[in-house]
Each structure stands twice: as structure tokens, then as C-alpha cells.
Amino acid sequence: MMTGSTELLECPLCDFTVLPTDDYIIQLHFEQVHTTDSPFRIEDDPEDEHPPPLPRRPRTALSTTDAQLTPASDEDQNTVECPEPDCGESIPLSDFNEHLDYHAAESLSFDETTGEYRSKNRAKMHGPKPSAHHAGSSKPSFLEHNLNIELPDALRRHNDHARRSKKRGQRGRSDTMSSEKSTLSRSIQTFNPFAQPNRVKPPSSNCRLGRAELGPYAWEDRMPKWLHDQLAAGPKITLVNRIGRDGRLIKQESVQNETPGIIPILAQLSALDRTVKEAYYCHPSTLHIGKTPKEGGFCGYRNIQMLFSYIQGSRAQGHKDFPGRTPGILKLQDLIERAWDKGINTIGRQQTGGIRDTRKYIGTPEAQALFLSxxxxxxxxxxxxxxxxSIEAHDSLLAAIERYFAQAAVSDGSNVYKTLLPPIYLQQPGHSITIVGFERRRDGTGNLMVFDPMYSTSPAMHKLIGRKDIKAPRPEVLYAYRRVAKQLRKHAAFEILMLTAHPPLFPVWDVGSNPAPSDHNSTQH
Ligand SMILES: [Zn+2]
Ligand SMILES: [Zn+2]
Structure with a gap:
């Protein structure tokens, strides 16, 4: 906002306005009304019962060793509830702009008459405001760049604010270069006696974790009944009429939160993109699996489901035990609890207090327990x-993913390698996604291609699915699936879980325009 402007400052999320001189008031309002876990927030959520917080520890007095010994407790975390009506996630303030960008990307559609892409501006935002440019502010976001929308000034400021508070709140990290990076709150490292314990602070292994590690519902005994019922019923399934390649009518099931057939489209779009030198993709049977309405943060389970979609679709190791549809979240919770019963990664049970019928976040330890079991x-x-x-986590991650795909790459004459490899579960601090490919760009950089369970498939992608003759590059569509170094760099640690059985060898990539036959796309003539 320019000095001397008479325009009122507006809250980006509601109708609250103040004079430009009162920008502190709007920050306070934002923290109180729209931010969870803020010290300014007045707690009145009856669902959110948990033990009274411990008295605050003086942060500055903590030395590194003290910090290591401090039991995990509920830390201040600046998170904001997503304003999208069907999202239901708590988002770290530092990720909020990017989160809204991806919501805009999931509404991307192609307008046939104008030949242009359009995206809904669903969060309440200000229109273009030329006076709001800051010297040294970050590059225009996806929204700003593609859709001529300026992100609200107050959000940017809150972003800076979040970064500052985070820096203050960091404990036990002497490395100033990465002091603002997020670390994994739950790691497989606690379970592995051979891991190097001094590289990343492991969580205390012998005590119950809190909201910092398990999310806003860390202390709930059970999720609300409406959500349990929604998960128990499973995603809505509709029958869609399609014309098969033989010209006959096919009735095909369409599952509310599942999208088959994306990977062959991404492979075509990578090949058409001149900034891409080489690309690799995993087995094309992998489905994108997103959320059902308002369910919130079940990303760990949704990514496990995406790995199961590969297992089922490619008939890989384990598929006989999981026939039919994708195993649901309640079933996966049951399988994890049963893995703990068998003695696999049981410490997860003490750390979480049990996960059955709750919304507690899970991580790599639970995914591993489930698959091993x-x-x-x-x-x-x-x-x-x-x-x-000298070596950053995201650089080693990108290099490892490229190696993973390159070892199985067989050239078909194009610069896109279509492999039969499984997708990979990727745990980032606070969120997990599924890696389905990798792109090496002509400028030397590399990026992941991912399925993010937080977002649904855009109408623009839905229109492309099934096509084999795409002619024009569509970077707007690829945007939702790319994760570049700039985005990954903010994390100081990652974990990946790979399925290691030999992949099935029968050809699947060139079987026509319909998705590869699989148990969950039962077709009837
Ligand atoms: Zn507001
Ligand atoms: Zn959201």
C-alpha cells in the first residue's frame, strides 16, 4: 500500500476494513479471526478439547542440547484455515499464497470461443492494484501471472510476519543458512537405529506428540460423526457412458475423488513443452486421488491410496489381497493399527495415542508399517x-528421483521415458504428495511431477484425458503437477517411500485411449 493512499485496508478473507494507518489492527484481526494457533486467538471450538497448555518456556534460554531434551509439546504454529468451502485444511501462513494458487489451478478451464484459459478466483481477493507493488516483493504468483490478479497486500505482509515468527520460534538449529526451513515433525529416523541422529532433530520417541506433529485434531478421540459417515460410505460413484474403441457403448464407473488416465496426458504435455529436455513417468495405472468434500488433512492416507491404485492397476505385488475398489481411509487406519499390533513401528501408537477413527496426521512411519504388514x-x-x-535436501531428493527413473528408462525415440515403475510416496514437513515423474529442463534445473491429494483435477485436464493427439503445449495445465526447486527448497528434510518389488513387465502405455484395464474401472458392455 502506498503511503498517503486514502484507500481502506481490507481483510483478504472477510469484509473487515481499517484506515491505512491502522495496518496493525488488520494484522491483529487476521490473527484473531482467521489464524489457528495464534497467541491472539480466542479458543472456543468445543470439538477441540485437549489438555491445558503447559506454561510457556522462555525460548531464548534454550541451548541446542536443552532443545533436544525438551519433550514434544504443542508449539505455536501460524496456520490459517483455508477459505475454500470444500477444502477444510489448516495451512501454514508461509504456504498460504501457494495454496490459493493451486486452488485457482484446480479450477482451470479452457474457453473454446476465446482460446484462452480461465480460472476462478474463488478466495475473496482484491482486483488488480497497481499501487500495491513492493520493491523487492516476490515474483508474481501463478494467479497474478496468468490471470491478472494481484494477491492481497495484507497476505503478503502476513507471510513476512509468519516467516519472522517462525525464525524466532526455531529451536535447536544452529545452522543459520537453513534456520527458516521446515523440518519433518515425524520421521522414520526414530524407528531406524542405523540412522544418523545428528542430521535432523528426531522427535522424542517416548512420548505423546501434539498439534505441531499431528495437526489441529491431535487430541481428538474420534472424528465428527458426519465425517466418519462420509468416509464409511466412501466416495460417490457414478456410471458414465463412453464410446469404446470398438464403437460400442461402455458404462464406466467414475469415482468422485479419483482421476484415471492423467499420466499419459502429462507425458504428451512434457514432450510438447520446449523447456523440457527429458522427462520420466511412472506406471500409467496410477490414479490421482483427491479429497471428498470438507474432509481436511488426510493426505497421508490419500497418497497411500495412490500407491494402491498402482498396485491394483498394474497387478503388482500385493494386489491379490486388495481386490476391488481403492481401500478407504477407515480401512487403512485399521491396517495401520493392526501393523502396530504385530509389533511393526509400534512407537507410532504411543506417539499418536492411536489413529483409528481420528483426523491425526500420519507420516512415513505409518505408511511403512502398513506396507510391511x-x-x-x-x-x-x-x-x-x-x-x-553445502548440500540441500531438495537437491539430493531431485537427484535421487532422477536416478530412480533413469535406471528403468527405455528409449522409444522420444525425450519422454514411459516406465512401468511404481509412484513414490513423498513426505514433506506438514504435507505429503505422490511423485509420478520427473522433468529435466533445458536450463539445467529439474522438477518433480506429482499428484497432490490436496487438490482436485481441473476441468482443463479432464478435457484432455483420453486424447492421444495433443498438438499444442499447455504449461497452464502442467502447473498443477510440477514442483520446482524454489518450492521444495523451503524444506530442510524429506522422506520417500518406494515400493521395491519388481514391477510387472507387460506393456501398458500404448493400449489405446482408455485407461489401462484395472479392477476399479470395471467396464460392462
Ligand atoms: Zn477477516
Ligand atoms: Zn484449501
Whole structure:
């Protein structure tokens, strides 16, 4: 906002306005009304019962060793509830702009008459405001760049604010270069006696974790009944009429939150994109699996489901034990609890207090317990910034993912390698996604291609699915699936879980325009 402007400052999320001189008031309003876990927020959520907080510890007095010994407790975390009506997630303020960008990307559609892409501006935002440019502010976001929308000034300021508070709140990290990076709150490292414990602070292994690690519902005994019922009923399934390749009518099931057939489209779009030197993709049977309405943060389960969609669709190791539809979230919770019963990663039960019928976040330890218990071979690998800051976690991650795909790449004459490899579960601090490919760009950079369970498939992508003759590059559509170094760099650690059984060998990539036959796309003639 320019000095001397008579325009009122508006809250980006509601109708609250103040004079430009009162920008502190709007920050306070934002913290009180729209931010969870803020010290200014007045708690009155009856669902959110948890023990009274411990008295605040003086942060400045903590030395590194003290911090290591401090039991995990509920830390201040600046998170904001997403304003999208069907989202239901708590988003760290520092990720909020990016989160809204991806919501805009999921509404992307192609306007045939104008030949242009359109995206709904669904969060309440200000229109273009040329006076709001800051010297040194970050580059225009996806929204701003593609859709001529300026992100609200107050949000940017809150972003800076969040970064500052986070820096203040960091404990036990002497490495100043990465002091603002987020670390994994739950790691497989606690479970692995051979891991190097001094690289990333492991969570205390012998005590119950709190909201910092398990999310806003860390202390709930059970999720609300409406949500339990929604999950128990499973996603809505509709029958869609399609014309098959033989010209006959096919009735095909369409599952509310599942999208088959995306990977062959991404492979075509990578090939058409001149900034891409080489690209690799995993087995095309992998589905994108998103959320059902308002369910919130079940990303760990949704990514496990995406791995199961590969297992089922490619008839890989374990598929016989999981026939039919994708196993639901309540079933996955049951399988994890049963893995703990068998003695696999049981410390997860003490750390979470049990996950059955709750919304507590899960992580790599639970995913690993589930697959090991189901006798599906898997391996976990960890990436973290090294101590002197010379190697960053995201660089090692990108290199490992490229190697993973390159070892199975067989050239078909194009610069896009279509493999039969499984997708990979990727745990980032606070969120997990599924890696389905990798792009090496002509400028030397590399990026992941991912399915993010937080977002649904855009109408623009839905229109492309099934096509084999795409002619024009569509970077607007690829945007939702790319994760570039700039985005990954903010994290100081990652974990991946790979399925390690030999992938099935029969050809699947060139079987026509319909998705590969699989148990969950039952077709009837
Ligand atoms: Zn507001
Ligand atoms: Zn959201």
C-alpha cells in the first residue's frame, strides 16, 4: 500500500476494513479471526478439547542440547484455515499464497470461443492494484501471472510476519543458512537405529506428540460423526457412458475423488513443452486421488491410496489381497493399527495415542508399517540439508528421483521415458504428495511431477484425458503437477517411500485411449 493512499485496508478473507494507518489492527484481526494457533486467538471450538497448555518456556534460554531434551509439546504454529468451502485444511501462513494458487489451478478451464484459459478466483481477493507493488516483493504468483490478479497486500505482509515468527520460534538449529526451513515433525529416523541422529532433530520417541506433529485434531478421540459417515460410505460413484474403441457403448464407473488416465496426458504435455529436455513417468495405472468434500488433512492416507491404485492397476505385488475398489481411509487406519499390533513401528501408537477413527496426521512411519504388514516390499530413504549447508535436501531428493527413473528408462525415440515403475510416496514437513515423474529442463534445473491429494483435477485436464493427439503445449495445465526447486527448497528434510518389488513387465502405455484395464474401472458392455 502506498503511503498517503486514502484507500481502506481490507481483510483478504472477510469484509473487515481499517484506515491505512491502522495496518496493525488488520494484522491483529487476521490473527484473531482467521489464524489457528495464534497467541491472539480466542479458543472456543468445543470439538477441540485437549489438555491445558503447559506454561510457556522462555525460548531464548534454550541451548541446542536443552532443545533436544525438551519433550514434544504443542508449539505455536501460524496456520490459517483455508477459505475454500470444500477444502477444510489448516495451512501454514508461509504456504498460504501457494495454496490459493493451486486452488485457482484446480479450477482451470479452457474457453473454446476465446482460446484462452480461465480460472476462478474463488478466495475473496482484491482486483488488480497497481499501487500495491513492493520493491523487492516476490515474483508474481501463478494467479497474478496468468490471470491478472494481484494477491492481497495484507497476505503478503502476513507471510513476512509468519516467516519472522517462525525464525524466532526455531529451536535447536544452529545452522543459520537453513534456520527458516521446515523440518519433518515425524520421521522414520526414530524407528531406524542405523540412522544418523545428528542430521535432523528426531522427535522424542517416548512420548505423546501434539498439534505441531499431528495437526489441529491431535487430541481428538474420534472424528465428527458426519465425517466418519462420509468416509464409511466412501466416495460417490457414478456410471458414465463412453464410446469404446470398438464403437460400442461402455458404462464406466467414475469415482468422485479419483482421476484415471492423467499420466499419459502429462507425458504428451512434457514432450510438447520446449523447456523440457527429458522427462520420466511412472506406471500409467496410477490414479490421482483427491479429497471428498470438507474432509481436511488426510493426505497421508490419500497418497497411500495412490500407491494402491498402482498396485491394483498394474497387478503388482500385493494386489491379490486388495481386490476391488481403492481401500478407504477407515480401512487403512485399521491396517495401520493392526501393523502396530504385530509389533511393526509400534512407537507410532504411543506417539499418536492411536489413529483409528481420528483426523491425526500420519507420516512415513505409518505408511511403512502398513506396507510391511501387508507384505508389500518397500524402502524408505531420508534426505536432509547437511550441517555446513553445502548440500540441500531438495537437491539430493531431485537427484535421487532422477536416478530412480533413469535406471528403468527405455528409449522409444522420444525425450519422454514411459516406465512401468511404481509412484513414490513423498513426505514433506506438514504435507505429503505422490511423485509420478520427473522433468529435466533445458536450463539445467529439474522438477518433480506429482499428484497432490490436496487438490482436485481441473476441468482443463479432464478435457484432455483420453486424447492421444495433443498438438499444442499447455504449461497452464502442467502447473498443477510440477514442483520446482524454489518450492521444495523451503524444506530442510524429506522422506520417500518406494515400493521395491519388481514391477510387472507387460506393456501398458500404448493400449489405446482408455485407461489401462484395472479392477476399479470395471467396464460392462
Ligand atoms: Zn477477516
Ligand atoms: Zn484449501
Amino acid at each position: 501387508a507384505e508389500i516390499d518397500c524402502a524408505v530413504q531420508m534426505f536432509s540439508d547437511n550441517r555446513d549447508g
